[in-house]
Each structure stands twice: as C-alpha cells, then as structure tokens.
Amino acid sequence: MRKVYTKIDQIVGPVVTLRAKDIAYGEIARIRLQDGNQTYAQVIKLRQDEVTLQVFAGSKGISTGDEVEFLGRQVQLRFSPENLLGRTFNGVGEPIDGRPALQQTIDIDIGGPSFNPARRIIPSQPIQTGIPMIDMFNTLVKSQKLPIFSVAGEPYNELLARIALQAEADVIVLGGMGLKYDDYLFFKSQLVPSKERTILFVHTAADPVVECMMVPDMALAAAEQYATDGKDVLVLLTDMTAYADAMKEVAVAMEQIPANRGYPGDLYSQLAARYEKAVDIEGSGSITLLAVTTMPGDDVTHPVPDNTGYITEGQFYLKGGVIDPFGSLSRLKQLVNKDTRKDHAPLMNAMIRLYDASRKVRQQQSMGFAISTFDQAVLAFGEEFEARMMDLKVNLSLPEQLDLGWEILANHFTPAQTTLPSKLTEVYWPKDVN
C-alpha cells in the first residue's frame, strides 16, 4: 500500500514535519517537488501522528503542498560486489559518474549493528603505504582507526590520495564530506590508476548538508560487505569535522540542547559508532580507517578532534606539509614493528632522537650560539632526513626505507655516534661509506 501525503506542516532548515500514520522510525520517504525534482528524507522523530523528517537534499524549494511518499524501508545501500568498484556515488548512494545505475544489487541497511567485542582479535598485521613517516615511524596496522589531524591549507587530501594509490589493500573506499569541487575533481583524476579497486562516496560543499551525514555510513556499509567477504578494505574519510558540523546543523534545526560549542551531546557516540566499524575479522577480511579531521584554529581541544582522540588508536599530525614525527602516534605500531626487521624499532628510535636533537641545534643556531662539529653533523642529518624521508612524495618499500635510514645516518655519523647497538650496526651499516 502506498502511503502518500500532500500536506507538510512545518519546514525548519533541512527538517520538515507532517502528519502521517503507521510510519516506522528511521523509514525513508520520497518527496516530489513541484518543479519535477524529487528528494529523499528520513524519519528522525515520531510523536503521535506527527512525523519529523530530515530531507537529504535540504528543504530549499519544498512546498507545503509537495507529495511525500513513505517507502516502508530503512536507508539502504544498493550493493553489488563487482559493480561498485570504480564507481562514484553521492551521499545517498546514487551514481554521479554519469554511468548507468547498478544492476543486480542487494539492498543493505546502513548503520548496521556493532561487531561483537568478544569476537575481536588483537591486530597483528601492518599495512604498507610506501610513506616512510607512516610505515617506518608510525606503522598503520590492519583494523586500526586513525585520524589525520590537520588544519585548512595543509595537503591532507593529497596525502589521502597518495595513500589510496600506494596502500596495500584489496578495496579502497573514499568518503568525501564537504569537499570543495576542485578537491573532488582532484581525487577523480588522481585515483584513475587504482580505479578498479576504488569506490568514491562524495558530498561536495555545495551539496545538501544531510547527504554529508550519510557519507560515512554509506562508505562503511560498503566496506563491511567487502570485509565479511574476505577483503582487506581501507576506508579514507575527509573531512570528519565537516561531518560533525552537519550533525550540529541538523541538531540545531531539531531544537536539541547543544553540549559543547553547539555540537550535540551525542557527538562522541556518533563518531565512535563510525570509527568502531574498523575491525579485523578472524578468518575473513578487515576494515582499516583513516579520517582527516581538520582542527578549527589548530586547536586540538576543539570538541571534534578532542572526542576523536579518545576514540581512535593514535593520530597523525599533518603540519607544515609533513607528518610530524613528534605529535603523531600509532598506538598499535609495537604490535607489528617487532616482526618486520630487527633493526626497525631501534633505528626508528635513534633517528627520531637525532632529529629531535637537530631541531634543538637549529634553535640554538638561530639564537646565535656557537655550534660544535658534532652539532653541525646533527644539523646536516636533520636536513637530509627532512628532504629524503619526511617528504610526502617519497614512495619506498619498508626495507628500502630502513636501508635509506642507515644510509642517511652513515652520511653524517660514525656508528658509535648513533648509540645504536653494535650488533645492529655491524650488520646494517652501509659498507661503501667510510
């Protein structure tokens, strides 16, 4: 039975209210606008016969006399394991790449139940990205959830694109929220080489705000399908702050009492529900999640990065165009970097220590202090380290990264000066350098 109504009582922001009967919570409806367009909406509140809907395309141009048809189902992703790859969708799951609609799909409810904690396993496998500041210094681990804390103007989308191209994963799902159209085009052009393993869900800044809120759920619902089918999926989201701002906008339109800086009180739970989709399924696939979180005013105590930090397993700081080795932390790296190569952890620690020293020397130098010969070596090391390892364009395998690390050390120091154990330097110190 079709349930069609033609009288909308109230329109506030992206939220409309009308009277209707026998409607399920969470159900979706189709609104036919007088200009011939149509949009979808989801039930977000029921009170007797009063139904409140959030309109995916926003309420612009909606008339109180528009036709609302309830579809009797929840928000779903049309899924098809082969046909989804290489395609681009909007936040509601409709193709926007100009290609035909998907065939032979199954409908998947988005925002599905959470993974049983008793069936989780301890993460144990690294994901190589080719980027030394990740693979060598803060290893990304399969099933890990990590934000990339950054500020407007930093090349976070370039970093994501690079990871999408280089990372070891069977499927890459990229969710864009509040993307500038230029950034969308950038992703589209950059990801061509790995197209056959990539799916895009895109909400651009000009698109309706409610669609923004759907992007992570769509992306993660697709990821979950592949992961339960044995695939290792890497989900890349950008930008979670835009997502949180969309939630804020809808919560305010619903007259919810705000908690911190206008964000709804359930911000933590909402973010956690998405991040916790990251999982390693025993005997099957996995979901790993990297999400850009821009920090308004470079303030890590802002509610979005703050709540995120409590949820995720570490963070990458993208600052000054590089992944900062001091603020960044992969909490799971020690689970994997003990099994890569035996020089990995000690070499990493020695290089970070020396790089830290080089920053201090640089400070002293700028204050006009005299610099010793050893300090000059430290300084030169720091410069080479930045140029050859921290640059985001570097793309090397982990053994190459480690060898490069030894090479850079050998260019500036004697083995003893690095204080690395001699049983390591005897094996790995480059032979052709002094």
Add this chain to the structure above:
Amino acid sequence: MSDKQGSVLGVSGNMVTVRFTGHVRMNEVAFIELGGDEGARLKAEVIRIRGDECDMQVFEDTRGIRIGTHVAFTGELLAIELGPGLLSTTYDGLGNPLDALANQCGFFLQRGVYLPTLDRSTKWAWTPVARVGQRLTAGDALGTVPEAMYKHRIMVPFGIVGAVEVIDLAPPGDLTVADTVATVKLLDTGEVRELNMVMPWPVKRPIQAYAERLLPDRPLTTRIRIVDAFFPVAEGGTACVPGPFGSGKTVFQQGVSKYAEADVVIVAACGERAGEVVETLREFPELIDPRTGRSLIERTIIICNTSSMPVAAREASVYTAVTLAEYYRQMGLRALLLADSTSRWAQALREMSGRLEEIPGEEAFPAYLGSLIAAFYERAGLVRVEDPNLGTSEGSVTTIGTVSPAGGNFEEPVTQSTLAVVGCFLGLTYARSYAKRFPAISPIDSWSKYIDRMKPSLEATYFEGWVDTVKRLATYYVAGQRVGDQMKVVGEEDLGLDDFVHFLGAEFIDAVFLQQNAFDPVDASPSADRTALALQLTARLVDHDWGFTSKDQARDTFTDLTATFRDWNITAPDAPEYQQLLDRIEARLSGSVATAA
C-alpha cells in the same frame, strides 16, 4: 504477565514514549514488540512517568518502531542474575554473555537477542552449610559451591524481608543453577519459596545485606609505586583517574586490573574502545596470578559496553558492574571495580536528559549529574558480614573510576562532581606523558585522603615510619620541582649549589620511584617488600650529606645513581645482579665512590 498494556506514542532517538493502562513502576523493564519479519522484542526501561504516558530508554537501535507498536511490561526492575559462573565471563551492559551471543548470532550483535547471564547447563558441586529448621535472614548462606579459587556462597535472596525458616535443603551433589537447592518459609507472610542458585537483583539498588559498614583503614595494594606510597587507595575506598587522551589511562587501568591485590576484579569498559577490551580478553587467560597460581581471567569479570554499543545499555553497565562487585563482597571477598570511563556514562545520561528535554546544567549535563555520581561511588565500601554458620568476615568494594575530561580540562562537570565524592585523586597530565614520565600521575596535583587514616596498616605492610618518610619525600619533591621552575628562569649558572642538589634529588625521586615501566616484567609489579626497600633507599640517598663541591660532581653522582637504581628496578630478586646493584648503591653511600667522582 501483568495486566498493564502499552503502545508507542512517540520515538526520538533511543527514547520511546508509551501510553499505558494500569500502573507502571519507575525503572520497570518492558519489551517493545516489533512486528514484521524480524519480530524482535526490544528491551527498554521506564525513566519518566507523566499521567498515562511514560518515557522509556531503549537498550537497542530503535529503527522500525511505529506509533502503536505494542509494549509488554514485565513489572520487574532492570536486574541482573547473580550466582556462580560470573567469574571469567564477558558480558554486555545488561548482563548478556557476549561469547554465547557470538555463538548464536555470529560476528555482529543482533538487536533483541537476550541470553541468560548464568549458564544453565554447568554443574556446580553444592555443599549445604545451613541446617533444616534454622532461621536465616537475607544474605545468610544456604550453602556453597566452588567457583575458581573461592567458595561461592549461595545466599538467602537479598530482597527477602524478615526471617526465613529453612524447610528443606538439597543434599551435597552436582547441581545446575536452575536446580532447587533449598525451600524456605518466609516467617512474615508464611509464604513457602523454592530457591535455586540464581538471584536476580535490580542493578540500581545497592545490596545492603551486611552487619555494618566499616571505616576503610587498610590499603588496597595496586603495585603501582606512586599510588601505593604517595596516594594510596583504601580497600573499600574510591579513586578517580582523570586524564586527557594519550596520557596513559588505559595502560594504568590495565596495570591495576592485572596486579592489584584484590580477590575479584570487575572491569567495566563503559563506552570506550573495543580494542582495549580485546587485549584484556585475550591476554588474561594466558597470565598467571602469582598470588593464586591461577590464570588472571579466573578472578575477572568484564562488563563490556564499548562506544559503538547502544548508549542506554552503557548507562546501565556501570550499575551492572557495581552490583556484581557488591555480590562478591557479600562472600567476604575483596572486589575491585574499574570503571573506564565514567565520562562516557555521564554522556549517556546527558543524551537521555536531552531527549527528555530537561533543563540542562553545565555543558548540558543534567542537573542531577552530581548526585548520581555520588550515589555510584557511595556503593563502594568495607563491610562486616555476619553469617550464622560461616562466622564473621569482611568484604569490600573498591571503586576506581577513570574520567575523560573534554579537552583535558579538569574544570569540567564530570571531573569536578567526581572529585567531590572520592577519597583519592590520581590526575594524569599531558606534561608528564609528553616527557615520557609514566605513569603520568601528577605527583603535585594528586591527593589521597586515606593516608593518615591508614597509618597503622600501612606501617604494618611496609615499615615503621613509612608515612612520615613518604610525606617528607613528597615535601622535598615539591620544593625541588619549584627549584627546577626557578632554574628555567634564571639558568643553571645562577642557582646555588644546595638548590641545585635539591633539584637533582627531586628528579632522582621522580626517576627511580615515581616512574615505573609498565611494560617491564619486573618493574611492572614490585612486591610490597620491594617497594618498602625502594622507598627506604631513595630516602637515604636523598637525605645523604654528599658534600658536593661542584654542580658537575653532583650531576654525575645522581646520573650514575639513577642509572644503577633503574637497573635494579628491572632486575628480578633471584638474578645475581640484584645484590650487586644494591652493593653499588651502598658503596656510593659509604662515600668510597662519591669522593672519587
């Protein structure tokens, strides 16, 4: 079934408004009966009643609920089953065993599936302790069954009012929890009741079947030096551990759950990462508790309502956890409850309060946040239990709650409401974690109200004069840090030698005693004897009149002492280096090396 009926009148997030006929109880449990293919029955709890409408928080995803959906009331408050089989099991916030759920539903949690908390097929070796004809009251043991290394008491239900007379007792034998173990007559009403080993108890009501509450006067040893010495937690006391993300809350909490000298440890993972629970789940069965020789999981119960699980069940989870702790306390055991994190619980309250459209307090937390936090921590305590057959025993619930303050700012409502009611404050700071000084508990801001009250038992545990030594070192440390701050301004050159030595002494206390390596097998859990020795030695080294003539000499001496002492910290007592390292430190004290330096 009760005569009252309800139907859904409104849905907003996880709150459902229901119109009912008959009478409903506050905090009563009801099931929302979804029709359709799924046919799920969703558990919910009454949280507000107005006229013939009540608001209920639903412990599940509410999608698919309609206006008019039928609601079945149970007449019972939200309760958990108490009985043997709780230890070493993992439950969600409502007491559903997660392993059994996974066996039934697979990898993902399915809504509307509820399983009994206690396994109905396990057989327990029942031994009666009461006698037929004996008069008992609530909490008195009818018999015992062995559970892990404890005698699990099967007790007269805590909710029974007045005395009962034992009419019949099952003979010793292997019984399931559902088998009748006793028949009793309630003397007030004359009602005859058959009892089994399952005792449902409403989680939001404290268990009070004890003779009296005692003043906590002895420490609960955590084996974390800075806590045990400087900010000790009392057995039956409370502590609060606030800290920003990345300050080492999880490592601290896991350390306490492993090494604390409690009989039963209840870990409430309330709205935190599932990954952290997994480590506990997978590691504990492998780790042997040196005090009992059995695996750590056997003394542990995990209540796991992680951040992506339904938020209303998160609210219930801390109550479920403290109820379990109180239950084992009734058997004369020392229960330790680790609630991680109470901020997530408070946020669940805030979400519900928002849905109820209550007038918000600070940061939109409900105005009653403070009283709920106080009531929760007040369920900790040391009690005396009198049993007519098993005699007197003392049991305790010690509660350590972590707080995750927004932005790392301790001025926020949850931290402040908690500090008002706890006996011990262990503040984790960024400054210490950035400097890699772990555990990052601030030696300056933290406090414990228990230290003076516990003086006799502390000195019996460690040594005569322990409390005075600790206080002297604490004062010395704080003053030394102040010298350090001063030095940052005036530079090392302009600081006097005595002040400089004071600063080095404070840094020495920090490096060898306050800091502890949670990942080192030896340093992670020093015994009380070892901590006593470490404190004594630290005090002697700091008090020693070194007679330094230059700053370099002082610095070299303390650098060497720090390295030696830290080596000793990670050396097992049975290793040959153990005594050698101590001898080296003694040699320094006797002066033979100091003058040479």
